[in-house]
Amino acid sequence: MMNENVEQHNAHGGFPWKHVIGLILSLALTLIALWIVVSYSFSTTFTLASIIILAIFQALIQLLFFMHLNESKSRVWQIIAIGFGFFTAATVVVGSLWIMAYSL
Amino acid sequence: MSSVASNQSNKPYEPLEYSTEDGRLRILGFWIFLGAEIVLFSCLFATYLVVHSHTAGGPTSKELYDVKEFMIETFLLLISSFTCGLGTHELRRHNAKGIIIWLIITLLLGLGFIYMEVNEFVKYATEEGATVGRSAFLSGFFVLVGTHGAHVSLGILWMTSIIIQLAKRGVTAVTARKVFIVGLYWHFLDVVWIFIFTAVYLTGMVL
Numbered sequence: 001m002m003n004e005n006v007e008q009h010n011a012h013g014g015f016p017w018k019h020v021i022g023l024i025l026s027l028a029l030t031l032i033a034l035w036i037v038v039s040y041s042f043s044t045t046f047t048l049a050s051i052i053i054l055a056i057f058q059a060l061i062q063l064l065f066f067m068h069l070n071e072s073k074s075r076v077w078q079i080i081a082i083g084f085g086f087f088t089a090a091t092v093v094v095g096s097l098w099i100m101a102y103s104l
Numbered sequence: 105m106s107s108v109a110s111n112q113s114n115k116p117y118e119p120l121e122y123s124t125e126d127g128r129l130r131i132l133g134f135w136i137f138l139g140a141e142i143v144l145f146s147c148l149f150a151t152y153l154v155v156h157s158h159t160a161g162g163p164t165s166k167e168l169y170d171v172k173e174f175m176i177e178t179f180l181l182l183i184s185s186f187t188c189g190l191g192t193h194e195l196r197r198h199n200a201k202g203i204i205i206w207l208i209i210t211l212l213l214g215l216g217f218i219y220m221e222v223n224e225f226v227k228y229a230t231e232e233g234a235t236v237g238r239s240a241f242l243s244g245f246f247v248l249v250g251t252h253g254a255h256v257s258l259g260i261l262w263m264t265s266i267i268i269q270l271a272k273r274g275v276t277a278v279t280a281r282k283v284f285i286v287g288l289y290w291h292f293l294d295v296v297w298i299f300i301f302t303a304v305y306l307t308g309m310v311l
Contacts, residue, residue, distance in 0.1 A: 016193040023186040030178060037306045038171060047310050055302040059295045066189040066291045072122055078135040085139030089146030096150035
């Protein structure tokens with residue numbers, strides 16, 4: 001019984017491809033974002049929009065590749081908790097900037 | 105071999121940290137906590153972004169931020185998130201030694217990050233006169249980045265205590281859940297840093 005369990009776990013725990021791919025993707029996205037900014041060859045709007053999109057992809061990589069967001073039996077509730085957190089965060093940040101843009 | 109196969113089809117593979125209802129619910133609870141942390145940080149981000157241009161004649165973000173320094177900080181934290189993930193990978197193999205080794209590497213990278221950040225703060229304060237009270241921009245900056253740094257410092261203490269517990273008790277349903285949750289916390293700090301890297305440092309170079 002014990003042996004079977006160990007075998008089963010080893011079958012699921014070979015080379016950590018998922019983590020290596022996650023690392024390579026996150027390093028690549030970081031460097032692309034840096035290049036877009038320090039090359040100074042794009043408009044401000046394009047630069048800001050693209051680095052924000054890259055950051056969102058990076059966060060998704062962390063959540064899915066490293067944090068195993070969708071593995072538990074309670075995955076639906078985990079996704080609702082974190083999704084609602086991001087929704088509230090986006091509302092607070094975008095809403096504050098939007099309102100304060102008219103404060104002058 | 106066939107018994108293993110039938111075992112897998114009857115009962116899907118379930119990691120040890122989810123094996124008890126208690127463990128599974130605590131992990132869910134920690135996700136809810138992380139949702140609340142996202143909201144906490146979002147308030148600090150909103151404040152920083154609103155006051156970003158309010159420098160009161162003091163140093164601006166373009167004058168302060170140094171590409172080389174914040175890139176080193178970013179890579180230290182990104183790679184530590186990866187090594188922490190390898191700790192969780194070893195956890196799935198029930199290999200206590202492997203978990204401890206990867207978590208210690210994670211700790212060292214985390215300490216390197218804190219060292220860089222403290223250096224950065226001290227340099228701003230002593231060489232540029234950029235202290236927390238100098239301008240609204242700098243208050244927003246130090247509170248946002250400092251709160252993240254405080255979280256990383258707490259994470260280092262927490263992870264150290266988990267390593268000690270793991271060395272004493274080995275991989276059990278309880279220690280597995282603890283290793284998994286401290287890993288979640290560490291990856292979450294990297295998620296927050298990605299947004300600091302983007303909204304504070306990179307944006308500060310543009311605007």
